[in-house]
Amino acid sequence: MELKLYNTLTRTKETFTPINELVRVYSCGPTVYKYAHIGNLRTYIFMDLLVRILRYDGFNVKNVMNITDVGHLLSDGDEGEDKMERSAREQQKTPYEIADEITAQFFKDIDSLNIKRPTITPKATENIPEMIEIVQELLKKGYAYEIDDGIYYDVSKFNGYGKLSRINLDDQKAGARVGVNSQKHNPIDFALWKKAEPNHIMQWDSPWGKGYPGWHIECTAMSFKYLGKHFDIHTGGVDHIPIHHENEIAQGEATTGFKNTNYWMHSEFMLFDGGKMSKSLGNCYTVTELAEKGYSPIDFRYFCLNAQYRQKLNFTFDGLASAKIAYERLLAQLRAHNECNEKTDLDILEKYKQEFIEAINDDINVPMALGVLWKMVKEPKSKDIYSLALEMDKVLGLNLDKLYEIKDEQTIDENIISIAQKRLEVRKAKDWKESDRLREQLKQLGYNIKDTNNGYELEKIQ
């Protein structure tokens, strides 16, 4: 089965052919100035699915995701403030404290979403010399120039600029904002290195005095350092196509003289109630906030798995609720399979396995793969089906191996328990009137009670 992946560069699905036996994947990671929201996290779930599928297909994978902890300016390429510095100022902490805090939370979040940690997650601040080296190289080759506030990339010197996003440079220039006071040669030239104001906290020595790196150079430097100058796949969100990745191509290809990335892959945005979800609009949620509303990170992962990564996904709480219910029922079905000792014919199992493999290899069609799982689960119960589901879960990452974990161990008040116990007794005596009264009482106290074969279940009303 060959793996097909959609390459943004060619705008077609291509058969994936690795450069050598080690598949190398670079993913643009978070800028750690603010907590990641669920829209951000969708992109990392996409990255995770890609890597899991590559591994499922038998490839050895080395993947790198950067942690941007410096140099991401508010206004790209222009005179914006560094996001880290601003966040630090607002919270009266140092940029390093912010970075540590947000980075720790980020890893907690992706762990909770079953996103496998990348092989390496380098920090920008730990790779400054490598960045300086590339900037020097670009200066030497005539692709960069120095002005009062830093070193800039001269976009007009690079022929291929715009090939990823397919924008016409002239059109862009016509409509672009013109930096009146800027010494930049072209309005879209971007900063490789910024000279630091004395009060700028994060700064390093460089051939051009104290300063800090531009955002785009970080990814070029770290991908080259950890994956080499020619690697297989580069992932990120669609918003990175026009500027960030265009700039990376410009930097990398100008430095090396050859193509650095074979496949560019981008995940679409998550919408909120049909509109944009972004930090600047303030309509985003974190996994922590979802948890407070009673949705686990895996519920959210399941929600994301329902749509293909190249389609916009509209987030609503109704949608998430439906995903949660579906996921719980899936687990219930699998429990029944696991507890059954029947067998399933090999050819039936093989059929589902093949359908599943076909789906994931067709540009990560996980919604279809989930559909295959559901159809399989509706087959007569058997342990074999559960075993195959577990194998599929290597890709899906839905904790299908944890069928019996107690959900959230909420401590339920003793008073509530004693009412429930009392109700159990009166039910045995068939005193339905009292039973209904106690059920209503529990409801008033915030709990729904459900009768089961040999007892009851209490559920806190959200």
Added chain:
RNA sequence: GGCACCAUAGCCAAGUGGUAAGGCAAAGGUCUGCAAAACCUCUAUGCCCCGGUCCAAAUCCGGGUGGUGCCUCCA
């Protein structure tokens, strides 16, 4: 204004030339004192509209309409 993507049942969403996956909701049923849960069954003669190509179109082509995103920081 330029560029890109999208339009499939009440909702989410697969399907890109061969006669509409899957999930949620709704409906019917089993179970139950009732309820809830669970389980079973079922749900689009049609895929935004109008033309065209083809034996065959949700799928390809042309023209509309509507939506979203980017061109300013964003995953």
